[in-house]
Amino acid sequence: MGVYNRTPLAFERGEGARLFTTDGEAYLDCMAGIAVNALGHANPKLVQAVKDQAEKLWHVSNIFTIPGQEKLAKVLTDATFADVVFFTNSGAEAVECAIKTARKYHWAKGHPERIDIIGFDGSFHGRTLAAVNASGNASYLEGFGPPMPGFIQLPFDDMEALKAAVGPTTAAIIVEPVQGEGGARCLSVESLRALRQLCDETGTLLILDEIQCGLGRTGKLFAYEWAGIEPDIMAVAKALGGGFPVGACLATAEAGSGMTVGSHGSTYGGNPLAMAVGLAAMEELNSPELLAHVREVAGYFTQQFEGLKTRFPDVVADIRGKGLLIGLKLVTPNREFMQHARDQHLLIAGGGDNCVRLLPPLNLTLEEAREAVEKLERACEAARAQAKAAA
Numbered sequence: 001m002g003v004y005n006r007t008p009l010a011f012e013r014g015e016g017a018r019l020f021t022t023d024g025e026a027y028l029d030c031m032a033g034i035a036v037n038a039l040g041h042a043n044p045k046l047v048q049a050v051k052d053q054a055e056k057l058w059h060v061s062n063i064f065t066i067p068g069q070e071k072l073a074k075v076l077t078d079a080t081f082a083d084v085v086f087f088t089n090s091g092a093e094a095v096e097c098a099i100k101t102a103r104k105y106h107w108a109k110g111h112p113e114r115i116d117i118i119g120f121d122g123s124f125h126g127r128t129l130a131a132v133n134a135s136g137n138a139s140y141l142e143g144f145g146p147p148m149p150g151f152i153q154l155p156f157d158d159m160e161a162l163k164a165a166v167g168p169t170t171a172a173i174i175v176e177p178v179q180g181e182g183g184a185r186c187l188s189v190e191s192l193r194a195l196r197q198l199c200d201e202t203g204t205l206l207i208l209d210e211i212q213c214g215l216g217r218t219g220k221l222f223a224y225e226w227a228g229i230e231p232d233i234m235a236v237a238k239a240l241g242g243g244f245p246v247g248a249c250l251a252t253a254e255a256g257s258g259m260t261v262g263s264h265g266s267t268y269g270g271n272p273l274a275m276a277v278g279l280a281a282m283e284e285l286n287s288p289e290l291l292a293h294v295r296e297v298a299g300y301f302t303q304q305f306e307g308l309k310t311r312f313p314d315v316v317a318d319i320r321g322k323g324l325l326i327g328l329k330l331v332t333p334n335r336e337f338m339q340h341a342r343d344q345h346l347l348i349a350g351g352g353d354n355c356v357r358l359l360p361p362l363n364l365t366l367e368e369a370r371e372a373v374e375k376l377e378r379a380c381e382a383a384r385a386q387a388k389a390a391a
């Protein structure tokens with residue numbers, strides 16, 4: 001189906017932060033499959049995990065005990081607020097599970113009227129019907145029938161609007177601590193704490209969508225740690241398989257208590273092959289050295305990008321995001337800027353609000369980061385020249 005607006009670039013091989021086209025051209029990858037290849041391409045540990053497991057067992061039904069699932073669930077619950085985990089194949093399915101878990105919780109507690117999921121402008125939660133309804137992006141909803149009941153959208157980071165909206169039919173609030181597609185907008189520590197407090201006061205469940213900002217991307221294993229709060233439910237995916245499709249919905253024992261035998265399921269979710277890769281990836285992602293490295297490279301980037309903003313105020317309007325989820329809000333059109341970057345053999349992602357996003361592998365070296373800055377500087381020059389020529 002013609003649902004993608006594709007760039008005519010085809011890659012056949014990757015190594016770390018490099019991608020090589022079918023005709024042998026090298027590109028520096030600072031989008032990493034939209035935060036998926038967090039450990040770089042063809043990471044030897046992940047490759048080995050896939051090979052080893054591929055020779056043993058790929059798939060068995062979830063009617064059986066799957067030891068890899070128990071292991072990865074333990075790793076995830078030990079590292080987070082969560083007590084229970086449901087494994088999925090994608091981010092949207094993790095969000096789907098989060099929404100069902102929240103509604104089922106209230107239903108099981110004798111409050112079937114509490115169905116409303118409150119989401120925010122500029123959010124992105126995936127493309128299933130529930131996920132597009134939760135994010136409320138009009139262009140993703142158009143043509144897919146009437147908006148589903150039980151979903152409410154509010155302005156991003158507007159505590160007064162939120163307080164006014166939470167009521168007796170509210171089930172949960174769903175939010176990305178750092179928006180991805182929306183343009184790397186970041187919730188402050190104060191806002192996250194205020195959200196947690198409001199949820200506590202009203203018996204509302206807090207669902208964090210850390211599919212993009214989680215798993216080391218912000219320089220902590222999960223972005224919520226920066227605020228010293230904990231969610232009730234969390235969706236993760238993307239980096240969890242480092243490129244192999246794995247997602248997970250995490251919950252506290254309490255929030256997950258409605259999800260009893262038969263409530264939910266998945267054929268592929270949590271199969272042995274996926275779990276083997278997830279375990280290998282988690283071992284790398286949850287390392288203090290890697291997280292410190294993310295903070296170091298992020299600090300370097302932020303400083304350099306502030307410099308670009310000063311030198312190119314006609315191109316770069318604002319620097320946003322957290323850690324290695326960085327948004328540059330542009331003055332010139334972001335789609336054109338992505339092409340200028342590609343002309344320099346640098347891959348970056350687009351984003352809402354006329355942003356471009358950098359989401360490099362978390363193990364990007366400082367030398368590669370310097371190279372990315374040089375390429376971006378040349379892209380800024382090209383954007384300036386294009387704007388001048390058009391004026």
Ligand SMILES: *Cc1c(COP(=O)(O)O)cnc(C)c1O
Nearest residue numbers: 090091092124125126180211212
């Ligand atoms: C990518 C993403 C999703 C959807 O994940 P899929 O694997 O594409 O279904 C949901 N939420 C956020 C924040 C994302 O970045």
